[in-house]
Amino acid sequence: MTNKDLASLIYPDVTKTIEDYERIYPQRQLKEGAIVTRFAPSPTGFVHLGSLRTSFIAKKVAEDTCGIFYLRIEDTDEKRSIENSVQGIIDDLTNFNINIDEGVTSQIEEKGIYGPYTQTKRQEIYDTFAYYLIENDFAYPCFCTEEELENIRKRQEVRKDRIGYYGDYAKYRNISNDEKASLIKKNIPYVIRLKSHGDFEKKVSFIDAVRGKIEFPENDMDTILIKSDKIPVYHFAHVVDDHLMRTTHIIRGEEWISSTPVHIELFNAFNFPIPIFCHLGLIMKIDENGIRRKLSKRKDPEAAVSFYHKEGYPVEALKLYLMTISNSNFEIWMENNPNKSINDFKFDFKKISESGTLFDINKLINISKVYISKLSANTLYDDILLYNKEYDKDFYELLKNNKEYTISLLNIERNIPRPRKDISCYKDFKKELGFMYDELFLSHDFLLKDFYSYEILEDYVKNYYNIEDDKDLWFSKIKELGIKYNFCTDNKAYKEDPSLYKGNISSLCELIRVAFTSRTNTPDLYEILKLLNIDTINKRLQMFKEYMNK
RNA sequence: GGCCCGUUGGUGAAAUGGUUAACACACUGCCCUCUCAAGGCAGCAUUCAUGGGUUCAAGUCCCAUACGGGUCACCA
Numbered sequence: 001m002t003n004k005d006l007a008s009l010i011y012p013d014v015t016k017t018i019e020d021y022e023r024i025y026p027q028r029q030l031k032e033g034a035i036v037t038r039f040a041p042s043p044t045g046f047v048h049l050g051s052l053r054t055s056f057i058a059k060k061v062a063e064d065t066c067g068i069f070y071l072r073i074e075d076t077d078e079k080r081s082i083e084n085s086v087q088g089i090i091d092d093l094t095n096f097n098i099n100i101d102e103g104v105t106s107q108i109e110e111k112g113i114y115g116p117y118t119q120t121k122r123q124e125i126y127d128t129f130a131y132y133l134i135e136n137d138f139a140y141p142c143f144c145t146e147e148e149l150e151n152i153r154k155r156q157e158v159r160k161d162r163i164g165y166y167g168d169y170a171k172y173r174n175i176s177n178d179e180k181a182s183l184i185k186k187n188i189p190y191v192i193r194l195k196s197h198g199d200f201e202k203k204v205s206f207i208d209a210v211r212g213k214i215e216f217p218e219n220d221m222d223t224i225l226i227k228s229d230k231i232p233v234y235h236f237a238h239v240v241d242d243h244l245m246r247t248t249h250i251i252r253g254e255e256w257i258s259s260t261p262v263h264i265e266l267f268n269a270f271n272f273p274i275p276i277f278c279h280l281g282l283i284m285k286i287d288e289n290g291i292r293r294k295l296s297k298r299k300d301p302e303a304a305v306s307f308y309h310k311e312g313y314p315v316e317a318l319k320l321y322l323m324t325i326s327n328s329n330f331e332i333w334m335e336n337n338p339n340k341s342i343n344d345f346k347f348d349f350k351k352i353s354e355s356g357t358l359f360d361i362n363k364l365i366n367i368s369k370v371y372i373s374k375l376s377a378n379t380l381y382d383d384i385l386l387y388n389k390e391y392d393k394d395f396y397e398l399l400k401n402n403k404e405y406t407i408s409l410l411n412i413e414r415n416i417p418r419p420r421k422d423i424s425c426y427k428d429f430k431k432e433l434g435f436m437y438d439e440l441f442l443s444h445d446f447l448l449k450d451f452y453s454y455e456i457l458e459d460y461v462k463n464y465y466n467i468e469d470d471k472d473l474w475f476s477k478i479k480e481l482g483i484k485y486n487f488c489t490d491n492k493a494y495k496e497d498p499s500l501y502k503g504n505i506s507s508l509c510e511l512i513r514v515a516f517t518s519r520t521n522t523p524d525l526y527e528i529l530k531l532l533n534i535d536t537i538n539k540r541l542q543m544f545k546e547y548m549n550k
Numbered sequence: 551g552g553c554c555c556g557u558u559g560g561u562g563a564a565a566u567g568g569u570u571a572a573c574a575c576a577c578u579g580c581c582c583u584c585u586c587a588a589g590g591c592a593g594c595a596u597u598c599a600u601g602g603g604u605u606c607a608a609g610u611c612c613c614a615u616a617c618g619g620g621u622c623a624c625c626a
Contacts, residue, residue, distance in 0.1 A: 040626090041626090042625080042626050044625090044626080074626065076625090076626080077624095077625055077626065079625080080625065080626075146624095149623095157551085160551075160552090161552090162551090162552055162553085162622085163551085163552075163622060164552095164622065189624095191624055200553095211555075211556095214554075214555080215554090216553075216554070217553070217554095221622085223623095224623080224624055226624085227624040228624060229624080231624085233623090233624070233625080233626085234625075234626050237626095238626095253620095254554095254555065254556090254619085254620065255619095255620055255621070255626090256620090256621090256626090257554060257555060257620070257621080258553070258554055258555090258620065258621040258622075259621075259622090260554095279555085281555090281556080281619095282619075282620085284618095284619085291618090292618065292619080293618095293619085294619080294620095324562070324563095324574085324575095325562065325563095328562080328563055328564075329564090331562085331563085331573075331574060331575095332564090332573070332574085335573085335574085353562080353563075354555080354556065355555085355556050355557065355618095355619090356556075356618090356619065356620095357561090357562070358561060358562075359561095360561050360562065360575075360576085362561075362575060362576050363561070363562065363574085363575050363576085365575090366574085366575055366576085367575090369587090373587095373588090413587080413588085416588095418587095418588050418589060419587095419588080420586090420587055420588065421587055421588060422586070422587045422588090423587095475584075478584075491583090504584095505584060506583085506584055506585070507584095508584080509584035509585065510584080510585065512584085513584080513585065514585095519585090519586090520585060520586080521585045521586035521587080522585070522586070523585095523586080523587080524584090524585095525584060525585075526584085
């Protein structure tokens with residue numbers, strides 16, 4: 001029995017050849033240097049920050065070179081697949097403005113001529129390519145049971161041999177095709193394994209776009225390519241799909257480095273050109289025990305991309321953060337090009353850090369604060385509105401009904417050379433400035449200090465405050481009031497002997513601030529009072545009185 | 551255990567083999583200021599995981615060791 005007979009026995013329905021598929025999925029007609037990349041997640045839940053970074057980089061390099069970025073769903077493991085999670089992945093990408101050129105676009109739809117882009121829909125293709133491998137002596141059926149494999153492993157442990165299915169340990173590698181055929185006809189379950197032609201004593205090397213040359217012993221493991229249910233494993237599907245979809249750069253996590261020799265052996269077996277591999281370092285975190293480990297979707301809320309959406313970090317800010325940890329020259333480039341966007345930056349594989357990066361929320365917060373501080377009040381209003389529409393309906397209504405007021409509020413200390421940086425995410429807005437809305441200013445909640453006095457405050461509102469005053473006049477009146485009640489207007493004098501005074505001007509301002517905002521720190525007090533309006537001020541004055549008398 | 555990748559301050563990191571190891575974030579102190587944010591100034595690695603070697607000269611090249619990570623599934 002020939003290899004071809006065996007292949008036909010296993011795959012009786014295969015009618016096409018791999019050459020047919022070469023014609024069905026022709027070379028892409030793209031301009032010189034165009035890079036084709038993909039994001040190929042398993043539908044096991046939502047997108048991990050590390051995956052977001054991978055897809056972001058993949059998208060970026062495709063865009064930079066007028067190439068293609070597509071989404072492929074790797075759902076070959078039924079056990080791990082979670083229903084409807086494809087939509088979750090698409091939503092996460094959409095939320096972060098990572099738009100795909102082709103591939104899966106919804107739970108049921110896709111676009112592009114290199115599809116299907118969902119692996120479980122590509123069975124016919126995989127069958128054909130597996131047929132080819134068997135026919136050409138690169139693969140064979142293996143009938144090992146779990147127990148047999150376990151025994152092999154135990155023997156290898158005793159002999160201190162390398163663990164795995166290879167060489168003389170590969171029990172079914174060299175039995176005749178007739179024997180294989182008869183086992184198949186007896187309905188003995190089997191998998192298809194690679195028939196490795198590699199030699200562990202020899203070296204293969206490949207150029208990794210991030211790390212440069214990486215050298216390995218050749219692969220000599222007869223790894224499983226096709227599971228007993230005829231569904232391929234990653235190694236096989238990756239090689240077939242990425243070739244047929246004409247991917248030029250395989251951008252993936254560094255956990256794949258070790259299996260790259262298997263992939264190279266497969267590319268060679270099919271006579272496919274070998275794409276460029278780009279293995280990215282992982283995003284890490286220091287856990288409670290001080291140990292550096294991969295950011296985990298289960299244990300770390302910040303691992304899930306949806307977390308950033310819920311907190312209200314601007315998409316752009318997260319992108320800026322991902323870019324600063326991905327390309328080491330990005331931050332300096334930004335500094336030198338303050339008016340350019342991330343799209344103008346040319347991504348460079350050589351500037352990717354080789355080691356795993358510790359996730360740094362402080363850096364993200366800072367980037368986000370700077371980003372938000374540069375937004376116009378109108379844009380920020382829209383963003384905050386949109387955020388609350390999804391996460392805080394009541395506040396959303398409040399913001400919607402007070403548009404002009406909110407924009408004025410957001411404008412305080414904004415359109416100036418050194419704008420205020422107190423908001424790091426949209427969620428912060430309510431926390432920081434909610435007191436500006438009567439609906440949220442329900443009660444005073446602060447510790448009373450000796451110099452807090454209703455009388456002074458009443459005097460201030462009745463006799464010193466005028467909404468028409470400009471800022472200088474406003475402040476000189478506060479000073480006047482201060483002198484009347486023995487608040488020191490000279491900071492140096494006050495520092496010399498505080499006991500002579502009730503407090504200094506800061507103290508007086510604190511009293512006013514606390515009474516009308518219930519906070520000890522707010523944006524510019526003059527602007528705040530002006531915006532609050534005299535009615536609100538009087539209302540809060542009464543509330544303050546009640547609070548003092550409690 | 552085998553194989554592979556990595557290791558510069560609290561964090562991200564820069565540095566054709568060549569003076570005092572950039573910069574950013576964080577932190578600390580001071581100044582300014584009605585508070586906070588911002589801003590200004592200053593501080594923060596006696597040294598690039600450790601030990602050898604090559605060299606007039608090493609963070610940079612070589613070797614060994616240590617540590618961290620990955621991988622060795624009918625998971626991806």
